[in-house]
Amino acid sequence: MHCSRRTFITTASITLAAAIMFRRGTRTSSRNAAEGVASAGPAAGRLSVADTLARSSTPAARPELAQQLREHYSDVCECWKTEQQLPIVYDSGYNITLLGLEKLHPFDSCKFSKVVAGLQTAGVIAGISQLVQPLPASLTALQSVHSQTYLQQLHSSSLKVAQVTELSPLALLPHSLVQRKVLQPMRLHVAGTVLAAALAVAHGWAVNVGGGMHHAHREDGSGWCPYADITLAVQRIRAASAGAVSRVMVIDLDVHQGNGVERDKLAAGDEQMYILDMYNSQTYPFDTPAKAAINAKVELQPGTADEEYLSQLHS
Numbered sequence: 001m002h003c004s005r006r007t008f009i010t011t012a013s014i015t016l017a018a019a020i021m022f023r024r025g026t027r028t029s030s031r032n033a034a035e036g037v038a039s040a041g042p043a044a045g046r047l048s049v050a051d052t053l054a055r056s057s058t059p060a061a062r063p064e065l066a067q068q069l070r071e072h073y074s075d076v077c078e079c080w081k082t083e084q085q086l087p088i089v090y091d092s093g094y095n096i097t098l099l100g101l102e103k104l105h106p107f108d109s110c111k112f113s114k115v116v117a118g119l120q121t122a123g124v125i126a127g128i129s130q131l132v133q134p135l136p137a138s139l140t141a142l143q144s145v146h147s148q149t150y151l152q153q154l155h156s157s158s159l160k161v162a163q164v165t166e167l168s169p170l171a172l173l174p175h176s177l178v179q180r181k182v183l184q185p186m187r188l189h190v191a192g193t194v195l196a197a198a199l200a201v202a203h204g205w206a207v208n209v210g211g212g213m214h215h216a217h218r219e220d221g222s223g224w225c226p227y228a229d230i231t232l233a234v235q236r237i238r239a240a241s242a243g244a245v246s247r248v249m250v251i252d253l254d255v256h257q258g259n260g261v262e263r264d265k266l267a268a269g270d271e272q273m274y275i276l277d278m279y280n281s282q283t284y285p286f287d288t289p290a291k292a293a294i295n296a297k298v299e300l301q302p303g304t305a306d307e308e309y310l311s312q313l314h315s
Contacts (some may be wrong), residue, residue: 012235061204065244069198072240075141076191081113081132086124087199087206089192090116090131094210098181101169104132109186112209131209132199136184137227145232145264147219154226164221174263186226189213193229197237201245214258215285218267223256223284234273252277253313259287266293278313280304 070080081087096102096109108114119125142151153160159284162171170178193211203243213225221227230250237245250273252258257279265273266289274295281299291297298312 013151020059020140038085053083062201062244065241065248066202067236068200068242069240072236073198074194076195077132077133077137078134078135079159083202085130085132087196087203088119088125088209089196089207090128090133090201090209091133091188091192092128093185094192096182096185098170098173098177099262100215101167101238104169105165105167105224110162115209132195133193134188137190137194137229137232141232141236142187142227144286145218145228145235150219150221154183154221161226164216164226165224166222186213190227190229192230192237194233198235198240212254213260214252214254215256217263219226225260228260228264230261247272247274249274249276252279256281256284257287259285259290262287262293264288266290 072079090112092113092114092146102109116125116128116131120127125131139151154164156175158173158175159171161175161178161182162168170182189208189210190213192208195207196208196211198206211229213221213227215221215223215225215228216228217231218228219228234248238248250258250261252261252275258275258277262277263273264270266276275293276298277294278298279300280300280302300309300312304312
């Protein structure tokens with residue numbers, strides 16, 4: 001049994017979708033998309049916080065499922081969303097700093113606080129208290145989507161973390177430090193994605209300010225993506241909703257092919273997941289076998305202008 005509505009997951013930069021939205025937001029082909037929060041405020045007119053709260057539920061909401069879902073998400077949030085909060089998930093622990101080494105990677109590991117600051121500047125939120133805070137994903141949760149071999153490597157070797165994050169200096173640091181400063185924040189991101197899925201079903205939309213680790217799959221991680229948070233979010237919402245949610249659409253607008261999600265889809269034979277992947281065809285990861293999982297593939301060339309990008313997306 002499944003609902004007639006399809007659940008949407010996106011890994012774009014600062015894009016709001018009616019249903020579920022997960023945000024990764026590395027370098028995108030469209031600069032305007034990456035600057036969505038900052039540029040949309042003045043042009044669209046500022047909403048008061050009260051207006052924002054009033055619009056925090058959409059016709060796609062399933063409030064009748066809220067209580068049922070809450071019982072399955074106590075491991076990823078201490079307190080469920082209150083009436084004064086928006087279905088936006090964030091924790092200051094999302095931001096990763098480690099002796100300045102994080103700056104050696106093109107991914108801005110501290111941009112999440114900047115996104116929240118942009119939301120405040122745009123008048124969307126009054127403060128962090130309006131956002132829902134996640135708890136770090138547990139090892140038990142991670143074991144449901146990753147092999148024991150991979151998790152053992154990741155959680156016992158700084159070298160493995162260095163390979164996954166593409167930060168070679170991490171291999172020289174004590175693993176306890178790498179766990180605390182890199183993997184612990186990543187587990188917060190994972191829980192945020194899982195929680196956002198439930199909030200989206202209950203309220204019609206939700207945003208995780210972090211997460212969207214679309215290169216990770218059951219057997220490995222790469223490209224700054226150690227954990228398969230999207231796979232876990234889909235798995236959890238299907239189980240927690242007792243069949244009310246079954247069909248899922250993943251809209252991946254990151255500059256890179258989302259090969260991890262695609263590999264998990266192929267391995268599971270998941271015909272209920274529809275993937276739209278729009279990416280730069282001339283850059284990492286060049287995972288041709290994983291492309292078989294893509295239902296709608298849009299391969300762009302480097303330097304694609306905003307107008308062409310949006311035209312291809314809308315078509």
